[in-house]
Amino acid sequence: MTPIDMLLSRASTDALAEPAPEGATLDRILATGLRAPDHGKLRPWRYVVVRGPHRAVLAELIVAGMLARDPDVASKKIDKRRNRFSTMPMTIALGMHLRPDDKIPLWEQDMAVAAGAMNVLNALHAEGFGGVWVSGDMVEDPAVAGALGFHAPHRLAGFLFVGTPDGKPHAPKRPDIADYRAIWDGTPPVFGADIPRKERS
Numbered sequence: 001m002t003p004i005d006m007l008l009s010r011a012s013t014d015a016l017a018e019p020a021p022e023g024a025t026l027d028r029i030l031a032t033g034l035r036a037p038d039h040g041k042l043r044p045w046r047y048v049v050v051r052g053p054h055r056a057v058l059a060e061l062i063v064a065g066m067l068a069r070d071p072d073v074a075s076k077k078i079d080k081r082r083n084r085f086s087t088m089p090m091t092i093a094l095g096m097h098l099r100p101d102d103k104i105p106l107w108e109q110d111m112a113v114a115a116g117a118m119n120v121l122n123a124l125h126a127e128g129f130g131g132v133w134v135s136g137d138m139v140e141d142p143a144v145a146g147a148l149g150f151h152a153p154h155r156l157a158g159f160l161f162v163g164t165p166d167g168k169p170h171a172p173k174r175p176d177i178a179d180y181r182a183i184w185d186g187t188p189p190v191f192g193a194d195i196p197r198k199e200r201s
């Protein structure tokens with residue numbers, strides 16, 4: 001598979017089984033995150049790997065936050081979240097070590113973290129693993145972020161669920177690049193993606 005075929009074939013999935021990457025393989029995968037563009041060399045990426053019995057501890061923290069925010073939250077919702085966080089082979093909390101007073105704007109720091117996460121997802125795929133980036137109200141929960149080591153202004157950007165894809169094909173239909181690229185001719189381009197389907201020729 002060429003490198004571009006590898007990038008084009010990556011697909012998010014939460015249908016994940018053991019094994020998840022470990023040791024030197026995991027470090028190599030995470031090291032790709034640190035190759036993301038990073039204006040000002042602020043190095044905002046932080047990865048917290050949650051494995052084994054600690055998954056259930058994180059799941060309970062997340063559930064406690066859900067109940068604190070809404071004591072009437074549906075038990076189905078709680079069960080689903082508890083189950084996901086305690087059974088995914090591995091969760092990687094995506095931390096953002098942010099510097100609000102730096103001359104590099106915060107949005108650029110956020111983007112460096114996002115670019116790093118994308119590299120990690122691609123590296124997982126390249127090594128035969130899989131994953132998905134998830135978020136939700138727990139990302140904003142200071143108790144969850146604090147337990148993982150992030151106190152304001154530092155914060156979470158979400159979680160990667162990581163493991164080995166369950167074997168079923170994960171090949172979602174992708175949009176056509178023709179609708180998302182333009183060759184600029186000096187006038188503002190109109191993208192096919194922004195034209196309602198029924199109005200497209």
Ligand SMILES: Cc1cc2nc3c(=O)[nH]c(=O)nc-3n(C[C@H](O)[C@H](O)[C@H](O)COP(=O)(O)O)c2cc1C
Pocket residue numbers: 010011012013132133134135136157158172
């Ligand atoms: C910051 C961020 C947060 C996301 N949060 C969720 C989420 O909570 N739940 C979810 O199903 N997908 C979430 N997604 C989308 C998935 O990660 C994924 O991109 C989507 O399912 C499409 O799959 P693909 O990556 O194969 O295109 C999030 C993506 C990003 C970038």
